[in-house]
Amino acid sequence: xxxxxxGPLSLVPFVSVEHMMEIVLDIGVERLxxxxxxxIEADFARWELFDKTPxxxxxxxxxxxxxxxxxxxxxxxxxxxxxxxxxxxEGRQTVTAFGMLAKVSDxxxxxxxxxxILTALRTAATSALAGxxxxxxxxxxxAMIGNGAQCEFQALAFKALCGIDTVRLYDIDPAATRxxxxxxxGSGLTVVPCGSSExxxxxxxxxxxxxxxxxxxxxxxxxxxxxGVHINAIGGDCPGKTELHRDxxxxxxxxxxxxxxxxxxxxxxxxxxxxxxxxxxxxxAGRAEGRRDAAEVTxxxxxxxxxxxxxxxxxxxxxxxxxxxxxxLDLLADPDEPRDLYGMLLxxxxxxxx
Numbered sequence: 001x002x003x004x005x006x007g008p009l010s011l012v013p014f015v016s017v018e019h020m021m022e023i024v025l026d027i028g029v030e031r032l033x034x035x036x037x038x039x040i041e042a043d044f045a046r047w048e049l050f051d052k053t054p055x056x057x058x059x060x061x062x063x064x065x066x067x068x069x070x071x072x073x074x075x076x077x078x079x080x081x082x083x084x085x086x087x088x089x090e091g092r093q094t095v096t097a098f099g100m101l102a103k104v105s106d107x108x109x110x111x112x113x114x115x116x117i118l119t120a121l122r123t124a125a126t127s128a129l130a131g132x133x134x135x136x137x138x139x140x141x142x143a144m145i146g147n148g149a150q151c152e153f154q155a156l157a158f159k160a161l162c163g164i165d166t167v168r169l170y171d172i173d174p175a176a177t178r179x180x181x182x183x184x185x186g187s188g189l190t191v192v193p194c195g196s197s198e199x200x201x202x203x204x205x206x207x208x209x210x211x212x213x214x215x216x217x218x219x220x221x222x223x224x225x226x227x228g229v230h231i232n233a234i235g236g237d238c239p240g241k242t243e244l245h246r247d248x249x250x251x252x253x254x255x256x257x258x259x260x261x262x263x264x265x266x267x268x269x270x271x272x273x274x275x276x277x278x279x280x281x282x283x284x285a286g287r288a289e290g291r292r293d294a295a296e297v298t299x300x301x302x303x304x305x306x307x308x309x310x311x312x313x314x315x316x317x318x319x320x321x322x323x324x325x326x327x328x329l330d331l332l333a334d335p336d337e338p339r340d341l342y343g344m345l346l347x348x349x350x351x352x353x354x
Contacts, residue, residue, distance in 0.1 A: 017117065026323055034125075044280060051070050055261065059238070070307050227297065233300065233301050255283065261305065
């Protein structure tokens with residue numbers, strides 16, 4: 001069977017998982033994380049241009065499936081993403097994702113990309129960007145509680161952007177800690193496997209919590225958090241899922257991405273709806289103060305927001321000519337006459353029969 005070749009408007013650049021891995025390895029993980037953080041920072045600085053809405057979430061007993069849309073008025077972007085903690089027991093990823101950019105002017109897509117790897121990169125880059133603004137100056141030690149798929153990306157991002165040189169690892173599954181320690185060997189970080197959360201936070205100026213269980217949990221208790229610590233809380237990202245004891249929040253300066261979404265999904269779902277928080281874009285834009293003094297406890301209550309995915313897709317799009325790592329996907333119908341879509345189908349049938 002022979003079908004008419006795709007028309008000039010049919011093709012959309014597609015970045016596969018293989019392409020994404022090649023892009024990351026060609027550029028280098030730490031360099032890419034630093035560059036990606038620059039894109040995220042630039043978009044936070046122009047936050048007011050973006051359409052903003054809490055993600056559209058379909059929750060079930062097993063997990064959640066979400067759509068995360070936004071637009072800056074010129075380009076529209078969305079991400080499809082799931083979160084299913086049980087998946088690892090079945091040999092599947094907890095989080096998978098893909099995303100798209102399109103032109104607002106005509107609605108035509110300009111990029112379709114895998115975002116399972118890219119989400120890990122953008123999450124780590126966003127965390128470390130917040131750390132650059134909120135962590136104590138001169139921070140060198142980070143505790144990483146939860147050593148799953150996000151762990152190594154977080155450690156390398158904080159190394160690249162904040163200058164940490166030591167990461168102290170703990171997970172309730174010792175195999176996860178061994179995996180992370182093995183993967184970070186040779187990274188230039190001093191890696192210290194620990195037997196408990198209490199041990200992991202010893203001497204840490206930054207504490208990252210990144211666990212997957214979909215439940216109210218207390219991964220970090222108030223007595224473990226001394227003055228001057230920055231907490232990067234990224235595991236709690238849906239209703240009913242938290243990691244920090246409420247008392248930590250009551251004595252901390254809290255920074256969020258988009259308040260209406262974080263009130264539903266973040267650590268602050270434990271607090272009254274009028275509890276004061278600062279949106280991180282305000283710090284980036286110079287509209288609000290970040291860390292106020294050396295003794296303050298700061299919390300980045302991060303649930304992930306669509307502008308960060310937009311930034312990540314924008315970054316990948318800008319790497320296509322630089323790397324050539326993509327294929328053209330025949331995604332859009334392109335009939336000779338825009339109003340004759342059925343005729344395009346008929347002509348294809350005639351060609352097939354010939």
